[in-house]
Amino acid sequence: MTGTAAIDLRDLIPSDLPDGREVVAEGLALGEKVDIGESLYCKEKGVKSEREWREIAREKGIPCTCMNIGLSTWDETRDALENIYEDALIRGVRPPDRFNLIAERRMGLPKDRRADAPQETGPCLWDEKDWWELTQTVPIQPEAADNMIGGPGSLDNALDALKVGITCIGVLSQYTWRWPYWDDETSQVVSVVKAAAVLASKKADGVVFDSYLEDGYPGVFHDYASYIGWAMLERYVAEELIGAAYANSWGGLTQNPVIKSAVTLALEEVNPNRVPISFLQGDTIGYTPDLDANMAVVANDLMLSKMTDLRYRLGTAPLAVPVTELERIPDWKEVAQVQTISRKCEEYLPMLQEYIDWGKIESLRDRLVVGGRQFFTTAIKTMREMHVDVNDPAQVLIVMKLLGPEKCEELFGVGERDDNYLRGHKPVLETDLVRQTMEKRAELLQSVSKLGPDARLKDKKIIVASTDVHEFAKFLLTSTLESVGSNVVDFGINRDPEDIVKVALETGADSIVITTHNGVARTFGTTLIERMKEAGVSSSVFMGGVLNEDVEGSDVPVDVRNHLHELGISTPESLEDLLGALG
Ligand code: B12
Numbered sequence: 001m002t003g004t005a006a007i008d009l010r011d012l013i014p015s016d017l018p019d020g021r022e023v024v025a026e027g028l029a030l031g032e033k034v035d036i037g038e039s040l041y042c043k044e045k046g047v048k049s050e051r052e053w054r055e056i057a058r059e060k061g062i063p064c065t066c067m068n069i070g071l072s073t074w075d076e077t078r079d080a081l082e083n084i085y086e087d088a089l090i091r092g093v094r095p096p097d098r099f100n101l102i103a104e105r106r107m108g109l110p111k112d113r114r115a116d117a118p119q120e121t122g123p124c125l126w127d128e129k130d131w132w133e134l135t136q137t138v139p140i141q142p143e144a145a146d147n148m149i150g151g152p153g154s155l156d157n158a159l160d161a162l163k164v165g166i167t168c169i170g171v172l173s174q175y176t177w178r179w180p181y182w183d184d185e186t187s188q189v190v191s192v193v194k195a196a197a198v199l200a201s202k203k204a205d206g207v208v209f210d211s212y213l214e215d216g217y218p219g220v221f222h223d224y225a226s227y228i229g230w231a232m233l234e235r236y237v238a239e240e241l242i243g244a245a246y247a248n249s250w251g252g253l254t255q256n257p258v259i260k261s262a263v264t265l266a267l268e269e270v271n272p273n274r275v276p277i278s279f280l281q282g283d284t285i286g287y288t289p290d291l292d293a294n295m296a297v298v299a300n301d302l303m304l305s306k307m308t309d310l311r312y313r314l315g316t317a318p319l320a321v322p323v324t325e326l327e328r329i330p331d332w333k334e335v336a337q338v339q340t341i342s343r344k345c346e347e348y349l350p351m352l353q354e355y356i357d358w359g360k361i362e363s364l365r366d367r368l369v370v371g372g373r374q375f376f377t378t379a380i381k382t383m384r385e386m387h388v389d390v391n392d393p394a395q396v397l398i399v400m401k402l403l404g405p406e407k408c409e410e411l412f413g414v415g416e417r418d419d420n421y422l423r424g425h426k427p428v429l430e431t432d433l434v435r436q437t438m439e440k441r442a443e444l445l446q447s448v449s450k451l452g453p454d455a456r457l458k459d460k461k462i463i464v465a466s467t468d469v470h471e472f473a474k475f476l477l478t479s480t481l482e483s484v485g486s487n488v489v490d491f492g493i494n495r496d497p498e499d500i501v502k503v504a505l506e507t508g509a510d511s512i513v514i515t516t517h518n519g520v521a522r523t524f525g526t527t528l529i530e531r532m533k534e535a536g537v538s539s540s541v542f543m544g545g546v547l548n549e550d551v552e553g554s555d556v557p558v559d560v561r562n563h564l565h566e567l568g569i570s571t572p573e574s575l576e577d578l579l580g581a582l583g
Pocket residue numbers: 102103104105121122146147177178214215216219220252253284285287324325326327328329330437468469470471472473474476477513514515516517518519520542543544545546548557571572573574575578
């Protein structure tokens with residue numbers, strides 16, 4: 001099934017990787033020199049850190065809420081925060097407790113590399129004033145979230161965040177990402193470990209190192225038991241090897257509220273120090289283009305998350321997802337709208353709480369915990385057997401990253417061995433997004449087979465690539481094209497235009513099919529076509545996914561399909577249309 005027996009994990013370690021323990025020592029020393037600022041929120045609550053407040057809230061049964069926010073610039077994001085705060089006061093609901101700053105991907109690069117890197121959706125923080133305003137604009141506590149810790153610029157961000165009073169900083173799982181034009185794995189992992197050690201030096205002050213699991217390999221795992229095992233591995237590195245307080249957060253890629261409740265409880269079971277789960281992300285995959293119908297998705301998702309939080313005193317903060325999720329980044333009104341729904345749901349909790357059969361949810365939790373522990377134990381044992389130093393945080397992190405999600409699950413995954421499943425095991429509990437994607441794939445393949453064979457597609461050489469981390473659409477694209485006999489070159493995810501042109505030259509591809517989601521469609525398309533012209537590559541180009549980009553004068557990204565058409569790039573409406581166009 002796997003062929004993984006042939007992999008020697010030790011071989012994955014780059015020869016220039018320094019001893020992770022020394023990197024930790026450097027980070028601890030750096031952290032000692034930093035003074036943590038005071039945020040408006042902590043001041044208002046009379047606490048030193050967000051963690052301290054969460055622990056009080058969980059004791060007293062006070063529900064907390066969270067939101068994601070990241071408009072195209074920091075100024076727009078700051079104004080949105082003010083608007084959301086005022087809107088809550090006007091409506092008479094409690095304002096959100098916290099927000100995740102969804103910063104732009106450039107923030108993951110070292111400071112001196114940010115200005116010249118390709119721009120995507122989301123704000124960048126350019127100077128001290130921007131950072132300061134994060135905690136001083138309104139009393140809503142920020143998490144320095146996306147693109148803060150994980151990339152090669154992690155250390156810069158950890159230091160800046162602490163200084164302004166941010167005491168929950170993530171996102172560990174994002175260390176598995178690749179940043180545009182950055183291929184130095186060693187410096188990236190060193191920056192992450194050092195940043196984590198800075199946070200470790202402030203553990204006694206309540207500073208927490210967060211990880212939103214689905215941003216890393218759990219987002220593409222097939223089994224929820226693997227989620228739990230992966231979280232245990234991250235916790236082992238962050239807490240036992242580096243000494244930080246590790247919290248996780250999760251939930252966006254799960255539609256079924258019962259499953260979400262069980263997985264959350266399983267994560268709490270493997271959280272020995274009871275660091276409060278930072279936030280419970282709302283469902284992002286149950287939405288349709290019908291915005292009214294999406295209201296039901298938000299309400300159902302929030303109800304069970306909130307009930308789980310209060311009953312088990314988790315001290316977490318459920319995050320309500322705006323109903324426009326499918327389409328683009330939300331504006332402030334859309335965030336405020338679901339925030340109001342979230343607070344209203346809290347009134348219903350006491351009415352419903354006692355009618356839930358928690359026994360069923362707990363038995364699902366228990367199965368996941370057993371599976372997760374087995375995943376973790378197998379991973380550590382296998383690394384040890386292959387002479388990976390499991391006491392070195394840099395080695396463990398880099399080995400897990402370079403192994404990749406498929407191999408991780410094939411090697412350490414649990415559940416009965418069964419070659420009918422893609423990862424060689426029957427999952428303990430199949431993940432929602434993988435199940436949805438497999439159903440979609442079956443539908444697609446059936447509808448394509450109805451179209452009948454198209455000789456023009458057979459043996460056609462087609463490159464398929466994703467510009468970013470989103471890979472489910474790429475999986476559907478390759479499956480569909482392979483099913484009609486095309487010769488598919490799967491060029492993977494997080495690709496730069498220059499690399500695609502190189503492969504097009506090497507393979508003599510007839511067509512290039514790009515899937516993109518991060519709001520970079522116009523810039524990516526323009527660069528790709530320019531580089532193709534320079535290299536004399538004449539393959540036809542197709543793009544799909546979320547075809548938008550930030551433009552001056554709009555706080556949310558706008559559709560750029562017309563621009564792509566002017567460049568000569570086709571944007572078929574569906575995968576079936578793509579086949580027609582390719583033919
Ligand atoms: C899953 C997901 C993630 C997962 C990805 C897991 C993985 N490894 O694949 C995680 C959590 C990691 C993630 C991260 C991010 N995400 Co995301 N994500 C989604 C989500 C929820 C679903 C996307 C998905 O996989 N759908 C399932 C697949 C099968 O469907 P699909 O992608 O829509 O593709 C279909 C069609 O679009 C079409 N299609 C797609 N590509 C192509 C190509 C061609 C040629 C054709 C013809 C058709 C076609 O065919 C598919 C089948 O119908 C969407 C919101 C949503 N509900 O759609 C946001 C979304 C795409 N993400 C978004 C963003 C911003 C991000 C981040 C940049 C956030 C951040 N700042 O950290 C990061 C990415 C960082 C990085 N390094 O790249 C935004 C994009 C916003 C925008 N451009 O306006 C969205 C829309 C959410 C939102 N509303 O803010 N994300």
